[in-house]
Amino acid sequence: MAVELPDNVVVTKLDELASWCRKNSLWPMPFATACCGIELMATGASRHDLARFGAEVFRFSPRQCDLMIVAGRVVMKMLPVLQRIWQQMHEPKWCISMGACASTGGVFDTYCVVQGIDRFVPVDMYVPGCPPRPEQLIQAIIDLQDKIQREGTISGAEFETATRQMTKRALQELPMYGRQ
Amino acid sequence: MPAKPETIAALAARFAGLSASEFRGDTRVVVLKDSLLAAMQHLKSDGKFDLLVDVTCVDYLNYRDARDRFGLVYLLANTVTNERLTVRSFLNEPDLTVPSMVPLWSGANWLEREVYDMFGILFDGHPDLRRILMPNEFAEFPLRKDYPLQGRGERHNFPVLKRNQA
Numbered sequence: 167m168a169v170e171l172p173d174n175v176v177v178t179k180l181d182e183l184a185s186w187c188r189k190n191s192l193w194p195m196p197f198a199t200a201c202c203g204i205e206l207m208a209t210g211a212s213r214h215d216l217a218r219f220g221a222e223v224f225r226f227s228p229r230q231c232d233l234m235i236v237a238g239r240v241v242m243k244m245l246p247v248l249q250r251i252w253q254q255m256h257e258p259k260w261c262i263s264m265g266a267c268a269s270t271g272g273v274f275d276t277y278c279v280v281q282g283i284d285r286f287v288p289v290d291m292y293v294p295g296c297p298p299r300p301e302q303l304i305q306a307i308i309d310l311q312d313k314i315q316r317e318g319t320i321s322g323a324e325f326e327t328a329t330r331q332m333t334k335r336a337l338q339e340l341p342m343y344g345r346q
Numbered sequence: 347m348p349a350k351p352e353t354i355a356a357l358a359a360r361f362a363g364l365s366a367s368e369f370r371g372d373t374r375v376v377v378l379k380d381s382l383l384a385a386m387q388h389l390k391s392d393g394k395f396d397l398l399v400d401v402t403c404v405d406y407l408n409y410r411d412a413r414d415r416f417g418l419v420y421l422l423a424n425t426v427t428n429e430r431l432t433v434r435s436f437l438n439e440p441d442l443t444v445p446s447m448v449p450l451w452s453g454a455n456w457l458e459r460e461v462y463d464m465f466g467i468l469f470d471g472h473p474d475l476r477r478i479l480m481p482n483e484f485a486e487f488p489l490r491k492d493y494p495l496q497g498r499g500e501r502h503n504f505p506v507l508k509r510n511q512a
Contacts, residue, residue: 241501242481242484242500242501242504243479243480243481245504246504249504249505249507252507253507253511275495275496276495276496276497277488277493277494277495277496277497277498277500277501278480278488278497278500278501279501280501280502280504281501281502285502285506286504286505286506286507287507288507288508288509320509322509322510322511323510325508325509325510326510329510
């Protein structure tokens with residue numbers, strides 16, 4: 167049975183609506199430990215204006231954030247702090263590894279620098295550069311918004327279920343690649 | 347400004363086995379380890395070196411023509427006459443204990459903790475000799491030359507958080 171809709175009505179799924187709301191109001195947690203933090207501040211400031219993409223509310227309490235931006239190198243004394251802050255953030259939450267040091271350790275291949283935070287916390291987006299330009303970080307946030315819209319928001323328990331089912335599914339059926 | 351010749355002469359007259367040299371305007375004296383504390387006391391009370399600028403250490407393992415393993419370096423300054431003096435003393439394993447300079451200059455506290463952290467030199471009489479830069483559970487002394495640059499895997503000895511462990 168066909169239903170006539172008025173022109174100003176759109177039909178969607180509730181999950182998609184929730185994802186749309188979440189992606190457009192990301193609250194970043196600035197985990198800035200080095201020079202990438204300066205670019206991170208520039209991104210939030212008026213010239214590059216992260217508010218255009220709805221992610222300008224930098225909060226220094228992990229309880230109020232849903233996007234951790236790790237900007238700079240992480241040493242072995244800082245890593246337990248990073249993990250604790252990550253665990254203190256509420257779900258759903260995402261993580262951007264900003265710059266070469268956070269992603270791979272960069273030039274600091276020494277005894278105390280962790281060679282990439284993705285060894286110890288889950289990372290959604292990597293931003294290359296040393297340090298990256300604010301435009302690159304903005305692009306990463308736009309890509310992350312795209313990922314949130316396509317993938318939906320997955321809590322930890324749902325992720326476990328999805329990981330168990332992953333072996334049974336073909337790659338194309340995964341939500342990130344499947345739609346569109 | 348280099349130390350005055352009479353300052354060096356007064357020090358050399360009191361302590362045997364002391365050798366002094368000058369290089370590009372910097373005066374340096376090498377003191378035997380046993381007379382280090384007495385020499386520093388003399389430099390503070392008679393030489394009026396009221397500022398301990400830095401305490402650091404050099405590992406001479408595999409260094410050409412080196413006879414001793416560790417070279418301890420104290421940089422002293424007299425803030426009235428602007429004299430500066432480098433005091434050095436050599437140490438060898440297994441006896442890596444030297445007297446602490448905290449009773450003379452309280453600024454030596456964190457400097458000696460850093461030398462202990464990086465080289466494992468023990469400072470006798472230090473009020474609080476713990477690691478200052480590395481985590482407490484770290485077991486090695488990373489600036490020693492026999493410690494590899496990339497460590498022995500300590501930097502990756504942490505629990506891994508997955509997405510379901512939020």
